[in-house]
Amino acid sequence: MTVEQAREVLTIEAEGIHAVRDALGPEFVQAVDLIMACPPNRLIITGIGKSGLVGQKMAATFNSTGTPSFFLHPVEAMHGDLGMVSPNDVVLAISYSGETAELNRLLSSLKERAVPVIAMTSNPRSFLAEQAAVVLNIAVPKEACPLGLAPTASTTATLALGDALAVALLQRRRFKAEDFRRNHPGGSLGERLKVAVREVMLTGDKVPTVSETAAFDEAISELNRKNLGAVLIIAASGELRGIITDGDLRRYLISRLLPDSSHKAGTDLAEIMTKTPVSIGPDTMAADALSLMQEKDITVLAVLDEQGRVQGLLHLHDLLGKGEFRFLI
Structure with a gap:
């Protein structure tokens, strides 16, 4: 396969995600409401083949982000595992065609138990859709497989929709970084968030700082040199006077360009900086710092110390690890 062919595959898969995104409507909110309304909000995911593998990944994501979940294989369910399902649960059933025989047999049993079903399918007139309380459309324009046989774009889009549902539930539950840490006690991120801020913050010359009497261009040079998106404005006593972020600078420059701008040329940092920036103490737990950032x-x-003197600077990357993690919440 050439690089161009690989790019074509990625383009097709991206188009599949865009199609599912554009098809989203009020039924997505209904799905979130349904899961939240069924105590203890346990979500059971089922599917077979490639859909089943996608479902297993979804279950792992839901569990780590605050929605108790497990994967139920449709065949094993019909041989005893159905006993794990209660009427208080919600089932998320995945089938692109909506006509998977093994899954359809399970749906009939779920209906007898009055278990609500959320369907992920491309066929709103399928047996799966007819049995579901809520239907989420996962139709994609085409598969990336040139034969049109192997699920590719469709499974990618389904997985992405599962992530969207997990994040929506996370936000509805007000799931915090410390909750994520409790669910990942052995992971690298969990370990990183257990420590105090002083153990991960930047100190000394790594902290972008200028004096409150510094010229405008000096502050900008320091901001660019340290490349952390902010520069701290410090008094001679070491106390924090303010902060200039990339956003502050952008807003200032835009205001100077407006025809009716009342700004006059000058280098006074006080007219640009945020004078009461958010701050924390060095003994704050990293997990709490991450929640505050969120x-x-x-x-x-x-x-800052108790006297308001600068001790260091904490950047998101110092919590999550440059190149290792991304902000999840």
């Missing part, structure tokens, strides 16, 4: 929608935190 709450405030920021990526850097000034670390």
Whole structure:
């Protein structure tokens, strides 16, 4: 396969995700509501073949993000494992055609037990869709497989929709970083979030700082040199006076370009900086710092002692690891 062919496959799969995204409607909210309304909100995922493998990954994602879940194989369910399902559960059934024989047999049993079903299918008139309380459309324009036989774009799009559902539930539950840490006690991220901020923060020359009397271009040079998206403005006593972020600089420059701008040329950092930036103490737990970043929608935190003097700077990358993790919540 050439590079161009590989790119074509990725393009087709991306188009599949876009198609599923564009097809989303109020039924997605209904699915979230249904899961949240059934205590203890346990989500059982089922499917066979490639859909089953996608379902297993979904179950792992739901579990790690606060929605108790397990995968139920349709065949094993009909040979005793159906006993794990209670009327208080919700079943997420995955079948692109909606006419998978093994899954359809399970659906009939679930209906007898009054277990609500959320369907992921491309066929709204299928047996699966007819048995479901909510139908999520996973239709894609075409598969990346040149034979049109192996599920490729469809499984990718289904997996992405599962991630969207997991994140929506995470937000509805107000799932926090410390909750994620409790679910990942042995993982690298879990270990990183157990420590105090002082163990992962930047200190010394690594912290972008300038004096409160510094010129505008000096602050910008420091911001560019340290490349952390912010520079701390510090008094001679070491106390934090403010912070200038990339966003602050962008908003300032845009305001200067407006025809009716009242700004005058100058280098006073006070008119640009945020004077009461969000800060934390060095003994704060890293998990709590991550939750604060999420709450405030920021990526850097000034670390101060009790007198308000700068001790360091905490960047999102220092919590999650550069190149190792991405912000999940």
